[in-house]
Amino acid sequence: MLIGVLTSGGDAPGMNAAVRAVVRTTIFRGCQVIGIRRGLHGLLQNDMVLLDTSSVADIIYRGGTILYTGRSEEFRTPEGQKRALDILRDNAIDGLLLVGGDGTVRAAQVIDDAGIPANCIPGTIDNDIPYSDTSIGFDTAVNTICDAVDKVRDTAEALERTFIVEVMGRSSGFLALTSGVACGAESIIVPEFGIDYERVCQRLRNSVARRKRHSIIILAEGAGDAPTVSAEIRRRTGYDLRVITLGHIQRGGTPTAQDRVLASTLGYHAVELLVQGTHGKLVGQENGRISVVDLGAAASSKKPLNKESFEMAEVLSAT
Numbered sequence: 372m373l374i375g376v377l378t379s380g381g382d383a384p385g386m387n388a389a390v391r392a393v394v395r396t397t398i399f400r401g402c403q404v405i406g407i408r409r410g411l412h413g414l415l416q417n418d419m420v421l422l423d424t425s426s427v428a429d430i431i432y433r434g435g436t437i438l439y440t441g442r443s444e445e446f447r448t449p450e451g452q453k454r455a456l457d458i459l460r461d462n463a464i465d466g467l468l469l470v471g472g473d474g475t476v477r478a479a480q481v482i483d484d485a486g487i488p489a490n491c492i493p494g495t496i497d498n499d500i501p502y503s504d505t506s507i508g509f510d511t512a513v514n515t516i517c518d519a520v521d522k523v524r525d526t527a528e529a530l531e532r533t534f535i536v537e538v539m540g541r542s543s544g545f546l547a548l549t550s551g552v553a554c555g556a557e558s559i560i561v562p563e564f565g566i567d568y569e570r571v572c573q574r575l576r577n578s579v580a581r582r583k584r585h586s587i588i589i590l591a592e593g594a595g596d597a598p599t600v601s602a603e604i605r606r607r608t609g610y611d612l613r614v615i616t617l618g619h620i621q622r623g624g625t626p627t628a629q630d631r632v633l634a635s636t637l638g639y640h641a642v643e644l645l646v647q648g649t650h651g652k653l654v655g656q657e658n659g660r661i662s663v664v665d666l667g668a669a670a671s672s673k674k675p676l677n678k679e680s681f682e683m684a685e686v687l688s689a690t
């Protein structure tokens with residue numbers, strides 16, 4: 372049996388640990404493993420390399436992905452999908468493990484539906500994959516954001532300023548909400564619940580009234596453009612604001628122990644299932660246990676953000 376492995380979409384710290392787990396479990400099961408470089412884009416370029424146990428030595432602690440990653444417009448077309456499937460068949464690949472975000476889940480479903488067994492592991496700092504409490508890279512990104520916001524708070528406090536810190540999350544607020552709770556942000560703005568300017572501004576005024584003249588607002592990129600949001604808050608309150616966009620530093624860095632363990636566990640189980648004939652699955656983690664759900668179910672639903680956590684964050688950062 373020849374198993375392919377690829378990382379696709381935005382990279383996430385811990386993807387290397389997942390690749391290591393997939394390679395070593397596959398070899399342990401007496402199968403061969405081939406790495407497909409640059410994700411779905413590389414698949415369409417037939418860019419592959421056979422991997423062995425030592426190919427994945429000393430990568431568990433490294434961010435990024437040794438397989439590189441990529442997005443593919445071509446794979447979105449029926450012709451591109453047919454060509455990708457032909458390439459997989461030409462290389463005699465019997466099964467495929469994909470690590471990535473929502474686009475990768477959909478791609479895995481296309482491949483599995485076409486008759487090449489595939490399982491997918493959630494790997495995205497956005498943590499927006501349903502049926503998994505967390506995804507590879509999320510914990511590291513939250514810690515990176517916390518580290519940055521703690522530093523911003525020092526200068527915010529010293530100069531009595533308000534900062535808007537824009538974090539990633541094109542269509543989801545998991546990064547903003549979790550880091551906002553961890554950093555004690557005075558306001559959190561996420562796409563799921565929209566921007567309530569009056570509420571945000573009133574919280575700022577309340578802070579000032581009780582002589583706390585610095586605040587941190589965490590804004591998920593998908594909820595609004597930071598300069599525009601900042602201009603509107605300034606217009607309503609008259610306060611001086613500074614804007615910071617954390618950008619791609621959120622995707623890099625040494626994966627936390629939690630992400631390494633998650634990636635290792637999911638990689639191991641996804642291969643075990645595949646070699647035992649269970650495929651077409653998203654292999655994630657729910658309530659501390661491995662969860663195995665149909666790719667179709669995962670691809671067609673949206674992971675809800677917990678409103679209670681959002682409200683809790685506001686209570687705890689009382690202004």
Ligand code: F6P
Nearest residue numbers: 380381382495496497539540541
């Ligand atoms: O990995 C997902 C994500 O981090 C989104 O939150 C963000 O909008 C996007 O990637 C940016 O990716 P890129 O810079 O690769 O276009």
